[in-house]
Amino acid sequence: MGKIFLAGGAGYIGSHTALSLLRSGYEIVTADNYSNSSPEALNRVMELSGKTFKTYEADMTDTSAIAEIFSENEIDAVIHFAGLKAVGESVEKPLEYYRCNLDATLSLLEMMRKYSVKNIIFSSSATVYGGENPSPYREDMSRSACTNPYGWTKFMSEQIIEDTVKAEKNISAILLRYFNPVGADESGMIGEDPLGIPNNLMPCICQTAVGRREKLTIFGRDYDTPDGTCRRDYIHVSDLADGHVKALDYMLGKNSDGKIFEIFNLGTGVPYSVTEIVQTFERVNNIKLNYSYGERRAGDLPECFAEPSRANEVLSWTAKKSLEDMCRDSWNWQSKNPQGYNK
Ligand code: NAD
Numbered sequence: 001m002g003k004i005f006l007a008g009g010a011g012y013i014g015s016h017t018a019l020s021l022l023r024s025g026y027e028i029v030t031a032d033n034y035s036n037s038s039p040e041a042l043n044r045v046m047e048l049s050g051k052t053f054k055t056y057e058a059d060m061t062d063t064s065a066i067a068e069i070f071s072e073n074e075i076d077a078v079i080h081f082a083g084l085k086a087v088g089e090s091v092e093k094p095l096e097y098y099r100c101n102l103d104a105t106l107s108l109l110e111m112m113r114k115y116s117v118k119n120i121i122f123s124s125s126a127t128v129y130g131g132e133n134p135s136p137y138r139e140d141m142s143r144s145a146c147t148n149p150y151g152w153t154k155f156m157s158e159q160i161i162e163d164t165v166k167a168e169k170n171i172s173a174i175l176l177r178y179f180n181p182v183g184a185d186e187s188g189m190i191g192e193d194p195l196g197i198p199n200n201l202m203p204c205i206c207q208t209a210v211g212r213r214e215k216l217t218i219f220g221r222d223y224d225t226p227d228g229t230c231r232r233d234y235i236h237v238s239d240l241a242d243g244h245v246k247a248l249d250y251m252l253g254k255n256s257d258g259k260i261f262e263i264f265n266l267g268t269g270v271p272y273s274v275t276e277i278v279q280t281f282e283r284v285n286n287i288k289l290n291y292s293y294g295e296r297r298a299g300d301l302p303e304c305f306a307e308p309s310r311a312n313e314v315l316s317w318t319a320k321k322s323l324e325d326m327c328r329d330s331w332n333w334q335s336k337n338p339q340g341y342n343k
C-alpha cells in the first residue's frame with residue numbers, strides 16, 4: 001500500500017482520517033502549521049493505532065516546505081485538509097481566507113506536478129451548492145453563488161483542481177463534499193477542539209454542557225421546516241474518515257488504468273433540526289442544557305442535506321453511525337477533555 005500525505009492532518013477531520021488510514025494499513029505522513037490544532041492530536045493517533053509516522057510543522061502556502069516533504073517521502077496521494085474554516089471570521093478577514101485557502105491549494109498542486117505526485121483528495125463542502133439548489137444536493141448540480149468568502153474558497157479551489165486535472169495528464173482528483181461532521185472517535189481521545197469561540201453547533205452544545213459557556217442560543221425558530229429550526233445533515237466524523245479510505249482505495253485502484261476526476265457527497269441523507277440535536281444530546285447523555293431560542297443567524301439556509309447514493313454506488317461507502325452515536329461520542333470526548341488538548 002502507498003504512502004499518503006495529510007496536509008492539515010492534525011485537525012479535527014485530519015486526525016480521525018489519519019487513524020482510519022492507519023487502521024486500514026496505509027502509511028501516512030502529516031504536515032500542519034498548527035494554527036487551529038495541536039501536535040498532541042497526532043501523538044494520540046499514534047497511541048490509538050500503535051503506529052508511528054513522520055509529522056512536519058509546515059505551512060501549505062509555502063512551496064519550499066512542500067517540496068521538502070515531497071522529496072523526502074514517496075507520496076502516492078495527498079489529502080488536502082489544510083485551510084481556515086470559520087465562516088463568520090471569513091467575512092471579517094476575507095484576504096486572510098483567500099490567501100491561505102487558495103495558496104495552499106495552488107502550492108500543493110504546483111508541487112504535485114513538479115514531484116510527480118499523481119493523486120489528490122480535496123476537503124470540499126456542501127456550501128459549494130450555494131443557495132440556489134434545493135436539498136437533497138446531488139453531485140451533478142452545478143456550484144452556485146456562495147454567501148461568504150470561506151465558501152468561495154471551496155468553490156474556487158474545486159475549480160482550480162478541476163482545471164488542473166483537465167490540463168495535466170498525470171493528475172487525478174476526488175472532491176469530497178462534507179456535510180456537517182460531528183462526533184469523535186469512540187475512545188474519546190481525539191475530537192474537535194476549535195481555538196477561540198466556536199461557531200458550529202456541536203462544539204457550542206458541548207462547551208455549554210461542560211460549563212465553558214453559559215448558554216446555547218438556537219438561531220431562529222420561524223423557518224419553513226417541521227419544527228421551525230434549521231435542518232442539517234450531521235455525519236459522524238469516523239464515518240467521514242472511512243469515506244476518505246474508500247475514496248483512496250478507489251483512486252489508487254483505478255489510477256493504474258487511467259486518471260480520474262470525481263465528486264462525492266459525504267453525508268447521511270437524513271436531516272435533523274437544531275431542536276432535535278439539542279434534545280437528543282440531552283437524552284442520550286442525561287444532561288440538561290441551558291438553551292433558548294434567539295434571532296436567525298445571517299446567511300443560514302433553512303435546510304441542507306445530501307443525496308448520498310453516489311458514494312454508496314461507486315465507493316461502497318455509507319454512513320453507519322446514528323445521531324445518538326454522534327451525540328454520545330461528542331460528549332465522551334468533551335467530558336474527558338474539558339479544555340480540549342490543553343488538558
Ligand atoms: P481543522 O481546522 O480542525 O483542520 C484544518 C487543519 O489545517 C488545522 O489543523 C490547521 O491548523 C491546518 N491549517 C490551516 N491552514 C494551514 C496552512 N496554511 N498550512 C498548514 N496547515 C494549515 O478543520 P476540520 O474541521 O478538520 O476541516 C478540515 C477541512 O475540511 C478544511 O479544509 C475544512 O474547510 C473542510 N471542511 C470542514 C467542515 C467542518 O464542518 N468541519 C465541513 C466541510 C469542509
Ligand code: UDP
Pocket residue numbers: 180199200201202204216217218219220230231232274297300304
Ligand atoms: N446553530 C445554532 N446555535 C449555535 C450554533 C449553530 O442554532 O450556537 C445552528 C445554525 O443556525 C445552523 C445549525 O445550528 O442552523 C448548524 O450550524 P453550523 O454552524 O454547525 O453548520 P452550518 O450552518 O455551516 O451548516
